[in-house]
Amino acid sequence: MDKDTVKKIKSVVGSEYVLESPEERICYSYDGTARRGIPALVVLPGNAREVAEIVRLANEKGFPIFPRGAGTGLSGGSVPAEQGLAMVLSRMNRILEISRDDLLAVVEPGVVTGRLHRAVEKEGLFYPPDPSSLQTCTIGGNVAENAGGPRAFKYGVTRDYVLGLEVVTPTGEIINTGGRTVKNVTGYDLTGLLTGSEGTLGIITRITLRLVPKPRAVQTALAVYNRVEDAASTVTAMIRRGIIPATLELMDRITIRCVENYLRLGLPMDAGAILLIEVDGLPAQVAEEMKLVEDACRQNSCRALQTATDAAERERLWKARRAVSTAIVQIKPTKISEDATVPRSKIPEMVERLKSIGEKYGLHLPVFGHAGDGNLHPNILVDKRDPVEMEKAEKAVQEIFRAALDLGGTLSGEHGVGLLKKPYLEWEAGAGGIEYMKAIKKAVDPRNVLNPGKIFQV
Amino acid sequence: MKLNETQEQMINRCSRCGSCQAHCPLYLATGVEPLVARGKVELLEHLIEGRLEWNDKLAEVFSTCLLCGNCGDNCPNQVRVDHLVREARRDLVAARGLPVIKRTVFQQLLKNDGRLSAAARLVCFYQRSGIQRLVRAGKVLNLLPGGLTVKESLLPRLAAGEFRKLVPRVNRGKKSTLRVAYFTGCMTNYVFHRTGRSVLNLLTGNGVEVTIPEQGCCGLPALAAGDYDTAGELARRNIAGFTQSEPDYIVVDCASCLGTLLEYPRLFDDGGTFARAEEKVMDISRFLVEVLDIKLPPATKDAGIVTYHDPCHLKRTPGGKEYPRALLKMVSGPRFVELPADAGRCCGSAGSFNLEHYRLSREVVKPKIRALEVMQPDIIATGCPACMLHLEHAIKDASLPARVVHTVELLNILT
Ligand SMILES: Cc1cc2nc3c(=O)[nH]c(=O)nc-3n(C[C@H](O)[C@H](O)[C@H](O)COP(=O)(O)OP(=O)(O)OC[C@H]3O[C@@H](n4cnc5c(N)ncnc54)[C@H](O)[C@@H]3O)c2cc1C
Ligand code: SF4
Ligand code: SF4
Numbered sequence: 046m047d048k049d050t051v052k053k054i055k056s057v058v059g060s061e062y063v064l065e066s067p068e069e070r071i072c073y074s075y076d077g078t079a080r081r082g083i084p085a086l087v088v089l090p091g092n093a094r095e096v097a098e099i100v101r102l103a104n105e106k107g108f109p110i111f112p113r114g115a116g117t118g119l120s121g122g123s124v125p126a127e128q129g130l131a132m133v134l135s136r137m138n139r140i141l142e143i144s145r146d147d148l149l150a151v152v153e154p155g156v157v158t159g160r161l162h163r164a165v166e167k168e169g170l171f172y173p174p175d176p177s178s179l180q181t182c183t184i185g186g187n188v189a190e191n192a193g194g195p196r197a198f199k200y201g202v203t204r205d206y207v208l209g210l211e212v213v214t215p216t217g218e219i220i221n222t223g224g225r226t227v228k229n230v231t232g233y234d235l236t237g238l239l240t241g242s243e244g245t246l247g248i249i250t251r252i253t254l255r256l257v258p259k260p261r262a263v264q265t266a267l268a269v270y271n272r273v274e275d276a277a278s279t280v281t282a283m284i285r286r287g288i289i290p291a292t293l294e295l296m297d298r299i300t301i302r303c304v305e306n307y308l309r310l311g312l313p314m315d316a317g318a319i320l321l322i323e324v325d326g327l328p329a330q331v332a333e334e335m336k337l338v339e340d341a342c343r344q345n346s347c348r349a350l351q352t353a354t355d356a357a358e359r360e361r362l363w364k365a366r367r368a369v370s371t372a373i374v375q376i377k378p379t380k381i382s383e384d385a386t387v388p389r390s391k392i393p394e395m396v397e398r399l400k401s402i403g404e405k406y407g408l409h410l411p412v413f414g415h416a417g418d419g420n421l422h423p424n425i426l427v428d429k430r431d432p433v434e435m436e437k438a439e440k441a442v443q444e445i446f447r448a449a450l451d452l453g454g455t456l457s458g459e460h461g462v463g464l465l466k467k468p469y470l471e472w473e474a475g476a477g478g479i480e481y482m483k484a485i486k487k488a489v490d491p492r493n494v495l496n497p498g499k500i501f502q503v
Numbered sequence: 504m505k506l507n508e509t510q511e512q513m514i515n516r517c518s519r520c521g522s523c524q525a526h527c528p529l530y531l532a533t534g535v536e537p538l539v540a541r542g543k544v545e546l547l548e549h550l551i552e553g554r555l556e557w558n559d560k561l562a563e564v565f566s567t568c569l570l571c572g573n574c575g576d577n578c579p580n581q582v583r584v585d586h587l588v589r590e591a592r593r594d595l596v597a598a599r600g601l602p603v604i605k606r607t608v609f610q611q612l613l614k615n616d617g618r619l620s621a622a623a624r625l626v627c628f629y630q631r632s633g634i635q636r637l638v639r640a641g642k643v644l645n646l647l648p649g650g651l652t653v654k655e656s657l658l659p660r661l662a663a664g665e666f667r668k669l670v671p672r673v674n675r676g677k678k679s680t681l682r683v684a685y686f687t688g689c690m691t692n693y694v695f696h697r698t699g700r701s702v703l704n705l706l707t708g709n710g711v712e713v714t715i716p717e718q719g720c721c722g723l724p725a726l727a728a729g730d731y732d733t734a735g736e737l738a739r740r741n742i743a744g745f746t747q748s749e750p751d752y753i754v755v756d757c758a759s760c761l762g763t764l765l766e767y768p769r770l771f772d773d774g775g776t777f778a779r780a781e782e783k784v785m786d787i788s789r790f791l792v793e794v795l796d797i798k799l800p801p802a803t804k805d806a807g808i809v810t811y812h813d814p815c816h817l818k819r820t821p822g823g824k825e826y827p828r829a830l831l832k833m834v835s836g837p838r839f840v841e842l843p844a845d846a847g848r849c850c851g852s853a854g855s856f857n858l859e860h861y862r863l864s865r866e867v868v869k870p871k872i873r874a875l876e877v878m879q880p881d882i883i884a885t886g887c888p889a890c891m892l893h894l895e896h897a898i899k900d901a902s903l904p905a906r907v908v909h910t911v912e913l914l915n916i917l918t
Binding site: 064066067068069071072073074075076077078089115116117135136138155157159178180181182370371374378379380428429430 | 512515516518519520521522524525534535536537541542545546549555558560561564579580581
């Protein structure tokens with residue numbers, strides 16, 4: 046980037062918020078994947094006006110901008126290309142408003158999701174989307190990826206909570222979409238379009254989020270099964286009884302063994318699956334629902350069942366699930382996290398297919414994920430220093446995508462396309478679908494300034 | 504740069520998940536990635552592969568780490584960036600040598616206990632003779648570069664004399680059955696005599712014989728600066744002093760020293776001498792609770808509201824979180840109040856970090872100060888004299904009336 050441009054950028058945001066040295070730029074070359082790209086400059090703007098000015102400069106000078114929240118993405122979405130500018134939104138981190146009467150919060154994009162959770166829960170309110178990365182990822186990143194989490198089955202994903210946005214367009218205008226009402230059909234649903242647009246259609250600078258009252262009670266159950274099929278039929282049985290659990294986490298046999306080897310919690314090594322179930326709501330309703338959950342588990346051949354109401358006991362039941370990430374890397378250091386998702390009824394079949402894909406390539410492939418919404422997280426465990434293994438993993442990933450699509454599912458339930466799934470987008474969206482997306486991108490970003498090369502090549 | 508197999512595996516395991524952002528006090532204070540564990544791992548990978556070489560900027564990045572280990576404690580992939588940063592500093596020293604000031608301090612002063620005393624006496628004289636007041640009043644220090652005035656006030660007020668020379672070598676208690684060797688650490692020896700006296704009182708009063716063997720600096724300052732040679736020499740001397748008399752236990756009152764002593768067997772090859780003694784090394788609180796099973800009566804005097812600061816190097820040792828609290832609750836009962844979770848992290852002292860990165864260390868301690876402003880405790884207890892010093896400075900700065908004490912001091916005052 047030429048000196049003059051850098052000088053201009055410094056005059057916009059202040060020189061202490063512009064990082065130029067290679068050492069500092071290297072620290073913005075990655076996200077949670079293995080993709081890398083060292084940006085030419087790192088800028089941390091402080092408000093929407095500064096963002097807009099830099100975007101206009103980018104249009105004028107012709108350099109690309111790569112928006113970035115906390116850089117926890119799992120699809121390479123925020124990874125810059127050389128000659129580009131990494132625009133880090135983490136400094137814009139104010140919670141501007143929490144309204145108990147309108148049940149909403151207004152925040153800047155750099156607010157860390159977990160911090161918003163704590164702030165609204167203090168007011169007796171609840172922001173349900175709970176990506177596992179919530180202690181670090183930002184709301185801006187959540188909106189840009191349309192992030193989900195374990196609670197999605199009952200409460201939905203980020204999109205279901207975004208009421209309105211302030212956005213800097215790819216040409217540097219500041220626009221507002223949606224508003225403060227749950228109902229809003231004035232014009233195109235731009236809020237919906239921008240949610241999940243992975244930083245390619247605009248830079249989000251302010252977000253209005255819908256909140257709900259905080260559930261008064263929570264109960265947890267842990268059920269052990271011999272076969273995945275029984276766990277899956279438990280899920281179906283619960284739904285037929287009219288219960289939508291807030292959490293419904295599944296662990297397969299390989300995962301259980303990893304956790305047991307690591308923690309020695311006394312989990313049965315020969316179990317085929319474990320379900321972690323949570324119901325929430327008003328105390329009386331929760332108690333009644335938990336009874337129905339227990340019935341469903343027992344009637345579907347669960348071999349052991351534990352339940353808990355108080356916080357400490359519940360945490361004990363969560364222990365195995367929380368340890369999964371750490372436990373599985375004891376086998377191999379590199380984990381490739383996929384998030385292929387299938388319709389709920391196809392879970393047993395998908396688990397079966399994943400097992401045979403793992404066996405075919407001789408790879409460790411533990412599966413644990415959200416059984417309620419079919420978002421299974423197959424994780425391929427490899428050593429990134431072993432090229433042969435990496436190649437096998439690549440092939441296995443392709444087969445996983447095929448399997449998910451065969452079963453009527455999707456390539457990505459929550460991580461987005463970014464760079465990693467770009468080669469496979471056509472399998473799901475079709476040539477026509479991609480053309481439609483490209484037409485939108487070209488119309489709003491004629492100079493291809495925002496996050497170029499992500500999702501598809503214009 | 505070359506790493507050993509364990510360290511290489513650690514780097515390889517880091518998935519760049521970013522979870523460390525939520526736990527690194529420096530990231531929380533600044534929000535910039537070169538200061539968080541993840542950024543450091545990426546830079547290390549570049550160093551190892553030869554894509555980067557040591558330069559001033561890189562040296563600065565690696566000097567900016569508290570070595571608090573919070574990242575490692577919470578990393579899902581068990582990457583101990585605190586260890587890796589230390590290793591990087593060692594490599595930096597090998598490549599570029601130590602900064603002159605540190606070289607002088609470590610190699611001249613710390614290695615030679617006698618001379619440290621001489622230097623200590625000099626500084627002591629300077630403080631007591633009133634020159635200090637003169638200098639401050641005349642704002643002479645303001646003329647010096649780099650905000651030296653505030654830095655100067657961070658320097659400890661040295662006590663008169665050395666603790667180790669003021670007390671007997673062997674201190675017998677009433678009907679002593681246990682023999683303990685006491686590692687006093689430099690801070691107790693030169694600054695906080697009151698901590699040392701409290702340790703002696705509590706132990707001898709409870710039937711323990713306390714010996715103060717020949718000893719010197721634990722080596723942490725040198726280790727943190729990457730000077731493993733000096734640290735190794737200091738370790739060897741301490742090992743000799745503490746294994747000779749074959750004590751039942753080796754008790755430490757400083758969390759930083761404790762952390763270093765516990766690492767000796769992994770850092771320096773001494774033919775296994777210390778590895779055998781390692782199990783005997785423990786913090787004073789742990790000794791009081793676990794070994795003595797001490798029962799303290801509730802205090803008759805009211806010390807007011809008491810809270811506790813977790814020193815980074817104590818909280819991850821066995822019982823390091825629970826025992827000090829158990830003791831404080833025995834004497835203070837319901838007057839003991841916990842700090843909120845986000846105020847519980849590293850205070851930012853980290854050896855000489857607060858001198859080298861003054862502004863940043865102020866940012867790090869801010870959440871704690873804000874919580875203390877709300878809580879308004881009378882006493883802040885902790886288990887590390889380095890934290891005590893830094894906290895004293897920070898609360899004075901915020902005009903808070905609280906007193907900072909070592910856990911054992913409070914026990915000693917109140918019982
Ligand atoms: C351990 C771990 C667990 C995870 N668990 C989950 C999970 O359960 N569910 C889930 O959905 N995801 C999960 N993720 C993925 C990731 O955390 C989410 O995608 C998250 O939303 C990314 O937020 P971020 O702030 O880190 O964004 P980044 O990674 O920095 O960016 C992600 C994308 O958003 C764009 N972007 C960021 N901020 C803005 C903005 N203000 N305006 C416009 N575009 C922007 C970037 O350009 C990029 O395309 C997990 C990741 C990790 C490492
Ligand atoms: S050091 Fe640990 S927590 Fe930090 S990015 Fe690496 S793996 Fe994640
Ligand atoms: S040791 Fe402490 S300061 Fe250093 S990277 Fe880890 S958490 Fe941050």
